[in-house]
Each structure stands twice: as C-alpha cells, then as structure tokens.
Amino acid sequence: MDFSFSANTFRDMFHNTVVEYLNDAAADDQDENSPHNLLAAMDQAIDVMARADADMAVKKDMSAESMGMLEEKDISKIGQYTLDLLEAMVAYVQNKTGEQNRDLIRLSVPVSLWVARHGGKLSQIDMPVNSLAEYANEVIEPHMLADLAAVIKEVIDACDDEIRRDVEQTNMMRPWRILNLNYGIISTRSHQPELIELAYDALIKNLPQDARQFFKEGLQQMDIIGYPDEVREVVERYNNMWGSESSLH
Structure with a gap:
C-alpha cells in the first residue's frame, strides 16, 4: 500500500472528485470557500x-542552506493549509449532498505523510485518523497491514507537542487515542513480532492509561482468532509486564 504524496496523482484525484460540483457552483471570487476558489488554492x-x-530529491548533492530548503515550520504550515483546503471542500460537498466524501477525506493521508517525510509537524489529525481506520477495516492481508502500520507510525511520530500532551483524556474518541490504539491493533494483525513490539512500546508511552486493558483484551483475541504462536508470545509478554486488571480489538 503506497500512500505517498505524488503531485500529479494527488491533483488528478482531487480534480476528479470535485469536478461534478464545479458545474453546479457559480464562480464567486468573494467566497474563498467556493469550490472554484478552493480548487485554485x-x-x-x-x-x-x-x-x-x-x-528534497537533490538534497544529497547540495546543502540545505545553499538550496533555501523549507524549514520545519514552513512545512507544517503548508501541510496544515492543504488539510484546511481539503476540510473546506469536504464541508462544501457535505452541505450539498448531506454526506461526507470519503475520497476527499482520504487525500489527507498523503498530505500527512508529506508533512512527516519533510520533517514537519501535524497539528490536526482527525481526517487522516478516520481514513486510516477505514483502510484497516478493508485490509486483511498481513503484509498490507504491516504497510499500513508503518504509515500510522509516521503519522504518530509527526504529531506536534499539543497533540501529544493528550489533555482531553475524558474523550475516549479523541483522534490521538484512536490513532495509537489502531496502531497496536493493526500491528498485531500484521503477525510481525518486531512491528508489534514497536507499536506496543508506542502505546505504553503515548497511552499508558489504556495499556493494561489493551494487552488484556489482546491476549483474549489470541484464542478467539487463532493468532500464530510468535504473536501470542509478544502479547503474553506485554500483558505480563503490564498486569491483568481492568473492547479494543
């Protein structure tokens, strides 16, 4: 599964998704959220x-200073601006149809990866978190789940300090929590012990209050679903480390 940002592919997908709404909307230069202006932006x-x-492609041959490379804050701003445009178009389409456009929302994943791979930070992750969760429900092959888990790790690593502070812990559906829980679940389904350990270590660090219940329920799933022995060993080890008190999978 390749979620990498490709300018041409991204542009084609965005245009193809919104073209039907352009014909129904009059060009309004005064409304920055009109589909025509959103498309131009x-x-x-x-x-x-x-x-x-x-x-970035020629970065190895020249210094960042001599090239005038974008700084982290610039990358972060560009990424957030692009996500804002996506969100505005999603809102426009939803207002017209009464439904959210899944294809538009899923474009948030390559944008988020672009930010992550250019060293920027993500300050808003609602759309990519929802999209990655949908992908997880559609994929069953372990190797594809491993690819998806790797993408989730990149998104987690790129989240800014405000998200990591996790101040809304009473909100069980907060994106940061869903993202980390899904990272653990999807990694488990990949059947790759090293990948599972990475995800579990991240879960312990990022959601310590959820770790015990997660590992307890994960162990229960070993028998229900019939995971390979090497996966069971990892889950048992983490469950033993984090206790047996207190459904995620």
Missing part, C-alpha cells in the same frame, strides 16, 4: 509541495 498548494519534493 489547492492547485497552488500542490505546486508548492511538488517544489519541496524536487528540492
């Missing part, structure tokens, strides 16, 4: 992201 954002990709 997205094209500009894609161009900026493509230039950053081109710069």
